[in-house]
Amino acid sequence: MKIACVTDDGQTISAHFGRAQYYAVLTVAEGQIVARELRPKIGHSQFGHTQHVDDQGRSGTGADSHSKHVSMAAVIDDCEALLCRGMGYGAYQSMEQVGIKPVVTDIGEVDAAALAYAAGTLIDHTELLH
Numbered sequence: 001m002k003i004a005c006v007t008d009d010g011q012t013i014s015a016h017f018g019r020a021q022y023y024a025v026l027t028v029a030e031g032q033i034v035a036r037e038l039r040p041k042i043g044h045s046q047f048g049h050t051q052h053v054d055d056q057g058r059s060g061t062g063a064d065s066h067s068k069h070v071s072m073a074a075v076i077d078d079c080e081a082l083l084c085r086g087m088g089y090g091a092y093q094s095m096e097q098v099g100i101k102p103v104v105t106d107i108g109e110v111d112a113a114a115l116a117y118a119a120g121t122l123i124d125h126t127e128l129l130h
Contacts, residue, residue, distance in 0.1 A: 002025055006022075080101060104125045
């Protein structure tokens with residue numbers, strides 16, 4: 001299985017999905033990381049100064065925001081899951097809609113979080129959505 005983690009350094013999961021520069025994409029088989037790559041990620045900064053629309057007090061839930069989130073996900077469309085340490089509610093919903101399981105984790109290390117996801121032990125901390 002392929003698991004994407006938002007990162008700025010390839011080792012640590014970023015605290016915010018939209019601001020991260022890269023995806024660390026790990027392939028896990030039989031409980032081990034068998035391949036890894038670093039892919040560039042579109043972030044909020046590439047969209048200029050457009051407003052991040054909020055519907056019902058939730059970050060990034062408007063149609064324009066969904067379109068941006070989908071473009072951010074295009075480079076990881078071969079991944080089963082996306083791990084981050086924080087993201088807006090709209091980004092979370094957008095990932096689900098494109099078939100990528102978003103997980104908000106409190107684990108900071110890319111390898112540890114990916115292995116926990118693959119083992120089925122990673123907790124999705126949706127209370128950290130904003």
